[in-house]
Amino acid sequence: MNDISKNFILWLVIAVMLFLLLQALGSSNSGLKEVDYTTFMREVASQRVVDANIDDRQIQFNTRSGESFQTFIPGNEDPQLIDTLLAGNVTVFGEPPHKRSIWVSLLLNWFPFLLLIGVWVFFMRQMQGGGGRGAMSFGKSKAKMLTPDQIKTTFADVAGCDEAKEDVKELVDYLKEPARFQELGGKIPKGILMVGPPGTGKTLLARAIAGEAKVPFFAISGSDFVEMFVGVGAARVRDMFEQAKKSAPCIIFIDEIDAVGRHRGSGHGGGNDEREQTLNQMLVEMDGFEDNKGIIIIAATNRPDVLDKALLRPGRFDREVNVSLPDVKGREQILKVHLRKIRLAADVDAKTIARGTPGYSGAELANLVNEAALFAARKRKKIVTMEEFELAKDKINLGAERRSLTMTEQEKEMTAYHEAGHAIIGSLVPGYWDLHKVTIVPRGRALGVAHFLPEGDDTSHTKEFYQSQISVMFGGRAAEEIIYGKDKVTSGASSDIQYATSIARSMVTQWGLSEKVGPILTLEQNSFSGQPQKVATLSPELSKLIDDEIKYFIDTNYDRAVDLLNENIDVLHAMKDALMLYETLNASQVKELIARKPVTPVDGWDDNDTPSGDSTKEYTMPESKNDTDNQASDDKPVTPKDNPSDTSQ
Structure with a gap:
C-alpha cells in the first residue's frame, strides 16, 4: 500500500468519526418548529391542542389545524402540567427513559484523544519521511530499490572510463554465473570502492553494472544513515542488508560514503558518536559473523583519504576502482553519447570539441552539450552547429559576454596591445602550445583573452616549455611597457x-629545474591546508639562492618577451589594429600577421571589413578550458587541468 492510499484511509477514518459525533450530538433535533412555553399553554387553554408527547423536558404537540410544534418545559418540571393538559382535553403521550448507546458514549468520551493521536501520527510520518513505513519506522532503511526492469543503463551508456569498466566487468559475470567462480574456490570482491573527481561517472558506472547483470539495485546516500536519534543509523544499516538478503544476488550502492565512513575517533562523542556506531554496524554487516553471499557493495567517494582504514581492508572494500578525468579519446566518446540526444549540423566534430576541452569531466561535457543546445534554441535554430559549441565553451570557461561594458577607445586599445603581446610571444617562443584565438571581447572578469591549446592531454612538461610559458605570461605586460x-x-x-x-x-x-639549486625538494604541499610549506629549516644561503633563481627565471623570460616584441613591433601594431577592427582573430589570421601578410576576413564580414551583426564570435578556434583567473598552485607539477592555456587581462 502506497503513501497516498494510507493517507486517504487515515483521513477517511477521521471524517467518519466526526460524522458519528455530530450525528450523536444532533440526534435530539427533531426538525419541528419551536414555540415558547407560554404560547403552548395558551393553545392548551384555548383547547386548540389535540395531543402532546412528553419526553423529559421536551414537548411535541399537534394542533387542530394539523400543524406540529415543539417546546421545552422551563426549569426542572411543571407539577401542574398534566392536570392542565387533561383539563384542555389533550391526549397525553409519554416516552420511556432514554439509555445512550455504549458506542456513542465511548465515541463522545474518547474522540478528542483519538483525534490528537491521529494528528500526532500524521505529523510524525511527515517528519520522518519514511517512505510510508509508519510513524515508528526510524530504523527502516531509506535505500531505494530498482528492479532489473527499471534499470536501462548499460556499459554502452558509459564512456571515457574504459579501464574502470574492465575492472568491474567480472562483477557482471559473477552475478550472472556465480557457480562458475565458486567451483574453483574463487571469491568475488565483496566491495568495490569507486574513487574519482566529481562528475566522472561513478554512479552511472554502478547503475550500468546492475543493468548488465539484471539484478536488483539498492541506492542510498551516506548521509541517509545519519540522524539526530542515537542508533537510527545502525538500525538502518541492518534493515538495508536484511532487504538485500531477500533480493540476493543484488547490488548495494552507497553514494558519498565519506559522510558516514570517516576515521573513527574524530567525532565529538567518541565511541558513542552516532556516526561511528553507524560505521561499526556497516563494518560488521560487510564482513562479520554472518556471510552476506550474493550481495556486492559498491561505494563512491571523491575523498578516499578520510575513510577509515577498517573500511578499506580486504574482505570489505577489496578493490579500489579509479574513475579519473577522461583523456581526449575518452572525452570524444562521452561527447558522442550526449550528442546522440540532440540534432546536429554536419560541421559538428566531436574530436575537435574534445581537443578543446582538456580537464573536463563527463558531467561538464554534458553541460557543454546542453549549453550549446540552449544557444541554438535561443536563436530559434532547428539544429545545433559548431558555432553554438564555441559559444558554450566561451561561456563556461570565461563567463557570458559583457557587451554592455563601456570601455573608452584608449582602454580598448590598451587591451588590444596587451592581448596581442600574449599572442605574439606564444607564437614565437619554442616548445609552447599552439595559439587558437585572441579576442578583446570582455567575458567574466577578463577584458580580453588569448587562447592556447595543447596537442593532447599533457601530464608533464620540459624546462623549455615552462620558461616559454613565463615569457607568454609576461607578453601583455611587456607590450604595455613598450608602447x-x-x-x-x-x-x-x-x-x-x-x-x-x-x-x-x-x-x-x-x-x-634550477641548475644552481639542483634536484632538492624545498617546498611541498601541506596535507591539511593544501598550501605550500617548507619541508625543513633551510639555511640562509640556500634560501637566498632559491630567491635568486626564482628572480633569474622571471627576469630572463621577461627580457626575452620584451626583445621579441621589439623585434616584431610592426606585427604588434598590426595585430592591435586588427583586434580593434575585428575584436576576435583566429589562429590563421594571427599567422598571417606574423608573416607580415594582410588579414583575410572570415565569413560574416562585409566588403568593408566591418562586423555584420555579432559574427565576431562565430569564427573561433577550439580553446583550452583554463584561464589565468583560475590560478594553479605552486605546490604541484602543472598539468593541463592546472596550467592556464590562455592569458587574460
Missing part, C-alpha cells in the same frame, strides 16, 4: 604575474 612606457603600465597583468611567479617557484623548489 606606453614603464610609468603607464596597468594592473591588468596581476594574474599573469602571479601565475608566472608560481611557475618559477615550482621550477626551483619542487621540480628540480
Whole structure:
C-alpha cells in the first residue's frame, strides 16, 4: 500500500468519526418548529391542542389545524402540567427513559484523544519521511530499490572510463554465473570502492553494472544513515542488508560514503558518536559473523583519504576502482553519447570539441552539450552547429559576454596591445602550445583573452616549455611597457604575474629545474591546508639562492618577451589594429600577421571589413578550458587541468 492510499484511509477514518459525533450530538433535533412555553399553554387553554408527547423536558404537540410544534418545559418540571393538559382535553403521550448507546458514549468520551493521536501520527510520518513505513519506522532503511526492469543503463551508456569498466566487468559475470567462480574456490570482491573527481561517472558506472547483470539495485546516500536519534543509523544499516538478503544476488550502492565512513575517533562523542556506531554496524554487516553471499557493495567517494582504514581492508572494500578525468579519446566518446540526444549540423566534430576541452569531466561535457543546445534554441535554430559549441565553451570557461561594458577607445586599445603581446610571444617562443584565438571581447572578469591549446592531454612538461610559458605570461605586460612606457603600465597583468611567479617557484623548489639549486625538494604541499610549506629549516644561503633563481627565471623570460616584441613591433601594431577592427582573430589570421601578410576576413564580414551583426564570435578556434583567473598552485607539477592555456587581462 502506497503513501497516498494510507493517507486517504487515515483521513477517511477521521471524517467518519466526526460524522458519528455530530450525528450523536444532533440526534435530539427533531426538525419541528419551536414555540415558547407560554404560547403552548395558551393553545392548551384555548383547547386548540389535540395531543402532546412528553419526553423529559421536551414537548411535541399537534394542533387542530394539523400543524406540529415543539417546546421545552422551563426549569426542572411543571407539577401542574398534566392536570392542565387533561383539563384542555389533550391526549397525553409519554416516552420511556432514554439509555445512550455504549458506542456513542465511548465515541463522545474518547474522540478528542483519538483525534490528537491521529494528528500526532500524521505529523510524525511527515517528519520522518519514511517512505510510508509508519510513524515508528526510524530504523527502516531509506535505500531505494530498482528492479532489473527499471534499470536501462548499460556499459554502452558509459564512456571515457574504459579501464574502470574492465575492472568491474567480472562483477557482471559473477552475478550472472556465480557457480562458475565458486567451483574453483574463487571469491568475488565483496566491495568495490569507486574513487574519482566529481562528475566522472561513478554512479552511472554502478547503475550500468546492475543493468548488465539484471539484478536488483539498492541506492542510498551516506548521509541517509545519519540522524539526530542515537542508533537510527545502525538500525538502518541492518534493515538495508536484511532487504538485500531477500533480493540476493543484488547490488548495494552507497553514494558519498565519506559522510558516514570517516576515521573513527574524530567525532565529538567518541565511541558513542552516532556516526561511528553507524560505521561499526556497516563494518560488521560487510564482513562479520554472518556471510552476506550474493550481495556486492559498491561505494563512491571523491575523498578516499578520510575513510577509515577498517573500511578499506580486504574482505570489505577489496578493490579500489579509479574513475579519473577522461583523456581526449575518452572525452570524444562521452561527447558522442550526449550528442546522440540532440540534432546536429554536419560541421559538428566531436574530436575537435574534445581537443578543446582538456580537464573536463563527463558531467561538464554534458553541460557543454546542453549549453550549446540552449544557444541554438535561443536563436530559434532547428539544429545545433559548431558555432553554438564555441559559444558554450566561451561561456563556461570565461563567463557570458559583457557587451554592455563601456570601455573608452584608449582602454580598448590598451587591451588590444596587451592581448596581442600574449599572442605574439606564444607564437614565437619554442616548445609552447599552439595559439587558437585572441579576442578583446570582455567575458567574466577578463577584458580580453588569448587562447592556447595543447596537442593532447599533457601530464608533464620540459624546462623549455615552462620558461616559454613565463615569457607568454609576461607578453601583455611587456607590450604595455613598450608602447606606453614603464610609468603607464596597468594592473591588468596581476594574474599573469602571479601565475608566472608560481611557475618559477615550482621550477626551483619542487621540480628540480634550477641548475644552481639542483634536484632538492624545498617546498611541498601541506596535507591539511593544501598550501605550500617548507619541508625543513633551510639555511640562509640556500634560501637566498632559491630567491635568486626564482628572480633569474622571471627576469630572463621577461627580457626575452620584451626583445621579441621589439623585434616584431610592426606585427604588434598590426595585430592591435586588427583586434580593434575585428575584436576576435583566429589562429590563421594571427599567422598571417606574423608573416607580415594582410588579414583575410572570415565569413560574416562585409566588403568593408566591418562586423555584420555579432559574427565576431562565430569564427573561433577550439580553446583550452583554463584561464589565468583560475590560478594553479605552486605546490604541484602543472598539468593541463592546472596550467592556464590562455592569458587574460
